[in-house]
């Protein structure tokens with residue numbers, strides 16, 4: 539007899555960033571090249587860690603102690619080092635007790651949302667990185683509450699809307715900010731961050747600030763939450779090494795608790811997160827152990843600067859291509875390594891000229907279409923089948939604007955140029971209905 543295992547009515551979990559991958563493989567299996575622009579894995583896109591970083595890791599791997607469990611909250615020397623790093627920005631001062639390690643920031647995100655009351659709501663940005671929305675959805679078993687990031691304002695929030703939401707939804711207990719943002723890459727100005735802190739204070743919210751891209755900023759000034767939080771609003775900053783060392787396979791991220799002592803409910807919540815960590819014993823020891831040596835090396839900042847500049851120049855090339863097309867826009871940018879390309883909603887109503895694809899590409903496209911796709915998903919499948927660009931629809935980020943996200947990680951200039959050429963053709967192709975495009 540088969541017993542029911544899953545609770546009734548649980549919401550579907552989706553993660554558009556990876557769901558598109560099997561279709562990309564189908565393309566490759568048919569011999570068509572694919573530009574993998576869906577996932578933010580710098581290693582997959584060809585970045586090699588410098589030898590000096592691999593040497594640090596290799597040396598630590600010879601140290602037997604890195605094979606053992608560490609403290610539940612993480613390696614204490616590293617937590618002390620990271621607290622000092624945050625303190626050096628001059629805002630709120632924390633110590634090692636305010637930091638807890640997890641097995642990647644994804645693990646920390648799942649844990650944070652899971653421990654809130656089921657009636658409480660965290661207000662999420664739309665678009666948002668789906669790990670946050672999935673975690674919130676899983677706990678509350680319904681659609682989360684979203685505030686809109688406005689593409690015409692560089693994907694910044696509308697503070698009037700935020701205040702209205704606060705008035706209309708007393709169940710909100712916290713707000714999420716992703717800075718620099720994924721998917722738009724936008725970096726929050728100090729003023730905007732201060733306004734969020736003000737709204738949180740007015741409404742008794744806590745703030746979750748995902749700063750995993752804090753050291754990948756190519757345009758503008760990065761203001762960390764710790765610099766503007768003051769001494770009363772409770773908050774959690776989320777950080778990690780997946781993107782900046784970059785070592786995504788290390789599964790190593792951490793939470794920084796701000797102003798625990800200002801609010802007993804928040805203090806109990808942080809305590810609870812730490813107790814959960816205790817029941818899992820601890821997080822990955824080796825990657826935690828190498829953080830101080832890597833980050834305090836003078837070559838580290840030089841490395842981050844040069845990578846950020848390279849991302850910025852790719853963004854410039856993309857923007858100068860896209861923004862001269864009528865009805866197509868690329869706004870935002872400044873940090874992280876993503877770009878959103880979005881359209882006037884009208885352009886999504888035009889039938890896609892897929893019948894002009896070669897028969898094999900056309901067949902693939904037809905086999906993927908089930909009839910219930912969102913318009914932007916259809917567009918993403920059209921770009922993949924016809925032009926080999928594997929991207930993520932904005933609907934995968936809980937966003938109603940028509941468009942998609944690509945990465946800016948391609949290390950080989952020729953490959954990035956080839957991707958831009960295909961992108962140009964796929965967007966231009968929309969306006970031509972009878973021309974056969976070279977390479978299709």
Ligand SMILES: Cc1ncc(COP(=O)(O)O)c(C=O)c1O
Pocket residue numbers: 578641642643644645667669716720748750778779780786789790791
């Ligand atoms: C905004 C944001 N937060 C968290 C994560 C998860 O990072 P980790 O690899 O540490 O789980 C990502 C990964 O893409 C991300 O973009």
